[in-house]
Amino acid sequence: RKEVEQDPGPFNVPEGATVAFNCTYSNSASQSFFWYRQDCRKEPKLLMSVYSSGNEDGRFTAQLNRASQYISLLIRDSKLSDSATYLCVVIPSGGGATNKLIFGTGTLLAVQP
Amino acid sequence: DAGITQSPRHKVTETGTPVTLRCHQTENHRYMYWYRQDPGHGLRLIHYSYGVKDTDKGEVSDGYSVSRSKTEDFLLTLESATSSQTSVYFCAARASGGQETQYFGPGTRLLVL
Numbered sequence: 725r726k727e728v729e730q731d732p733g734p735f736n737v738p739e740g741a742t743v744a745f746n747c748t749y750s751n752s753a754s755q756s757f758f759w760y761r762q763d764c765r766k767e768p769k770l771l772m773s774v775y776s777s778g779n780e781d782g783r784f785t786a787q788l789n790r791a792s793q794y795i796s797l798l799i800r801d802s803k804l805s806d807s808a809t810y811l812c813v814v815i816p817s818g819g820g821a822t823n824k825l826i827f828g829t830g831t832l833l834a835v836q837p
Numbered sequence: 838d839a840g841i842t843q844s845p846r847h848k849v850t851e852t853g854t855p856v857t858l859r860c861h862q863t864e865n866h867r868y869m870y871w872y873r874q875d876p877g878h879g880l881r882l883i884h885y886s887y888g889v890k891d892t893d894k895g896e897v898s899d900g901y902s903v904s905r906s907k908t909e910d911f912l913l914t915l916e917s918a919t920s921s922q923t924s925v926y927f928c929a930a931r932a933s934g935g936q937e938t939q940y941f942g943p944g945t946r947l948l949v950l
Contacts, residue, residue: 728879756937767927767941768880811879815937824895825939827879 725750730812730828738836741802745831747812748794756815757788759797761808762830768811771797802835809833840864841942843928849948856915858945860928866940867933869911871895871903873924874944880927886911918949 730747737743749757757774772779774786774795785798799806812828840863850856860869868887872880872895882895884903892903900922902914915922925946929939 758937765944767943769941770938773937824882824885825880827881829877829879 726828727751727816727826728812728814728828730810730831732829733832733834735831735833736836737802737833739802739804741835742798742800743802743833744796744798745810745812745833746794746796747828747831748792749812749814749826750793751814751816752790752793753817754793754814755817757786757795758813758825759784759786759795760811760813760827762811763808768827771810799833802833804835804837807833807835841928841930841940843926843942843945845945846943847946849950850918851950852919853917856918856947856949858913858926858928858947860911860913860930860942862909862911862928862930862942864930864932865908866930867908868931868939869905870929870931870939871901871911871913872927872929873897873922874927875924883913883926918947920949923947923949 759771760768761771762768774788778787783800787796809830809832811830814826842861844859870885871883874880881897886892886905904912927944928942931939
């Protein structure tokens with residue numbers, strides 16, 4: 725079983741739609757969680773961190789469910805510019821100073837006009 | 838943004854030849870990382886550095902070596918390139934002091950024939 729698993733998609737949604745991605749992780753002691761965004765043929769960029777209490781940044785909401793070991797990303801009012809691959813990223817227990825990130829394979833979102 | 842550049846951005850080489858990829862950062866970040874990205878695998882850590890001359894192996898280190906003689910430069914060497922090392926290579930950097938965000942360079946596309 726992979727340490728971090730995501731549905732690869734693609735998720736094809738119309739502009740203005742709400743879309744949600746889930747990601748599961750296998751290490752129950754994992755300590756930090758993130759969503760990164762990666763545009764085609766570009767580098768990954770941090771979208772947002774995921775906190776236990778849930779957090780929101782504009783149209784984006786991230787949530788963590790430690791009991792079920794998954795994190796989610798909700799995008800409201802989708803824009804064409806949201807089209808990208810969304811990477812779920814986990815820092816396992818003991819990541820510590822070396823901060824080794826474990827990446828999911830990504831979920832592809834295509835927002836249609 | 839950590840002002841990360843990678844060189845070369847694209848390279849085609851033949852099996853058995855040595856290849857060195859360079860990562861350069863301008864923000865004096867302590868930690869640097871090399872990843873490879875392949876379809877179906879997500880980003881996987883090759884090697885990382887936690888200071889000048891301090892490096893350690895990641896998840897997929899076989900066939901790779903690294904060096905860090907200056908804070909700003911982190912070199913990845915394929916001693917004898919193989920076709921399985923055809924990939925996109927990303928460098929990342931992170932500040933110390935509890936900062937968890939890794940900033941990525943633009944990537945190097947390597948094709949080993």
